[in-house]
Amino acid sequence: MTARHNLAGFVALQQLLTRRAALVRQRDAPPEELARLRARFSERQGMQQTLEKDRDALGAEQTALEQELKALGEEREHFRRQKAQVTNMRQLTAVVSALDHVEARLAPKKDRLTEVRRKLDEIELKLTELEIESPDERAERQQAEAAWAEARKTGEAELAKTERELRRWQRELGEPAMTQFKKLWASRKPYAVVPLDGHACSFCHADLRPSLVQLVRAMQELQYCDSCRRLLYDPDQLPRLP
Template structure:
């Protein structure tokens, strides 16, 4: 392969590496924020449940106060019962007692419902706390991996940038200019292979046989007549070229 073509292929590989590393570095804060958001979600679930438990307990305490009022009322009527003079008064008080008692029962029923509810929410809090704990560990691991990746990507970026600069000084300025011109026009892809049946692998336009013949030699800078990308040829791997017979 001509050294020029070889350098341009390497240049394109370095540019792809640089682009990818830059993209990763730029994405890093966003990926951290996404990890934090997933952690907040789990925290929020615990907070919501704790608030629900508090609400349930507050409601139960309010019912207890209400129950105490009815209990006192029942006790008071029962005391009065000992002092009544007439049958009529007695019946009236019995009626009051029955009413207060049935109100007390209703309140105690609600209290019981709140207790069962609190038990259920307490179970859900335990589950949510376990999930939060697991999520916390997961996010810690993820952040460690992200930090490691960032360091790697910064190193890759530095090395590729240095490599690119070295490659540029070793390459004919006109070739670099051609490479950059095509790369700009073609979304960074200035070089591509010719397919084995003689087409440009990116724009798929068929090459003239004489052009394809030249491309196969890999010893000159030849551009696709349609997309202007610089073409090179990758010969088939030996195994593919001569398949081993199945015994």
């Protein structure tokens, strides 16, 4: 293979690799507007799930408190009946002590039940007011999702075409040239092969020796910038891929 052919292949490979990277990003990352709409939906959905989780926990606590209060109420009534039946001071003292103990347990549980019910009312109100998406917002997000799905479909086809072109150039260049390109690409990507900018390197803007510029334009051998060591080519002879 000639230096001209290899240089053309290297330029094509770089352009194809750059295009592939852009297509992969397009495929994997949603557009900014869609990402914003998704984030809004996810945030509201998360708020709803948190409220529902809190409601479930408080609901379970409410049930447990109601059962405990019912049992304590029955226990209190039992001791009240006993109090009416005592026949001496010793029995009265014991029953009054038991009643005081039950009342002491009842008071904080009643207060907690009141607090739990208040919190449940607040959560129900918030859930009623919380609208995850209005019809217009849902339509906007679904439209953005559909547009991205179509763009990804087109991008996948373009990506497959790009992959085919990459494989074709790899076959045409052969193993020795590909080894040379891979080494250059690994150390200088994404701009391993750069065009002349008049008599300067378009990447580092260093002025090039006139003799080097002539050699680059002749394309008899691969020529590198003395400053940044990137491979140079003449854009007038090797235009960008369509």
